[in-house]
Amino acid sequence: MTAWDDPKTIQILQRSLREWYQTQGRDLPWRNTTDPYHIWVSEIMLQQTQVKTVIPYYYRWLNQFPDIETLANSSLESVLKLWEGLGYYARARNLHRAAQKIVHEYNGVFPQQLSEVLKLPGIGRTTAGGILSAAFNQPVSILDGNVKRVLARLIGLQTPPKQAINQLWEVSDALLDSNHPREYNQGLMDLGATICTTNNPSCLLCPWGDYCHSLQHNLQTEIPMREASSPLPKKEIGVAVIWNDQGQILIDRRPQDGLLGGLWEFPGGKIEDNETVSACIQREIAEELGINIEVGKHLMTINHAYTHFRVRLNVYHCRYLEGEPEPIACDEVRWVKPEQLSDFPFPKANTKIIDAIVQGSTSQG
């Protein structure tokens, strides 16, 4: 019999985790509320971002969008602007869409049924479990990245967690304390975040040490097992900062769907094989905006890594020559003054370009 199918052991694990959480759990802003909207926002922000980064965004968000209805009635642009710098912008777009769905289909009240919560954009099984257990004390299990690591170590999982997701969900379900699901799930998250950390877990302080397969067999550094990883592909991009004679710059808004959807950017595109950066920029601008430009001085080169690829942005000052800019491959185009750039939500990789433009235009007077 293993730890997660022996009722007595399960009870001990549940109780020891709860007692540990009551004295060692983290005091986080979203723990002092049972408002499902607040908890939902925190869960989404925490999906790919660390707690200390999330906290100021969480407060700013609730200040600007204090309830579901306000969020639903706000523009997507204001939502993306607030999210700027947090990355993974699909999260913000989904929060906005889900708020509209809740207003239209649930009278603005966050649903309490797991099956209904799972229909909301951007909410998967573990996020639903996090929200329902924290807001309504419902016995719904969770399995985020931290929890996968804790459970993999606890049971001594001999494959990478990705290849054993069903098994890990079974363990998470089996261990869930149905009498205290809120405290149990939050304790489990905190155990992963503060004790059973990726490197150097503090096993001596762990409430589960006596039952942990990895600790008993000294396998904490080997488990969870890693997948063999291949290097990320790299894309070379030509980027144009296009100036007109009035000292304005042309920016465009990316289509809603896809990577960085709805964000503004400096136009450009992928450099083809055997193409120079200048030729790429001229071609992309003609194809995507229908105008002719002259490529001028190099402004900067930026390397940036996304989850599945890396990019190198080769940024050039350009001069507008002729044609009426049209949003052929984007949603909108606009001429703006350098000082207006900060009013628009841009991807993180573009921040350095904006800083250089603003500094350049200020130093030129």
Ligand code: SF4
């Ligand atoms: S004993 Fe160590 S490896 Fe096992 S769950 Fe606790 S912190 Fe993680």
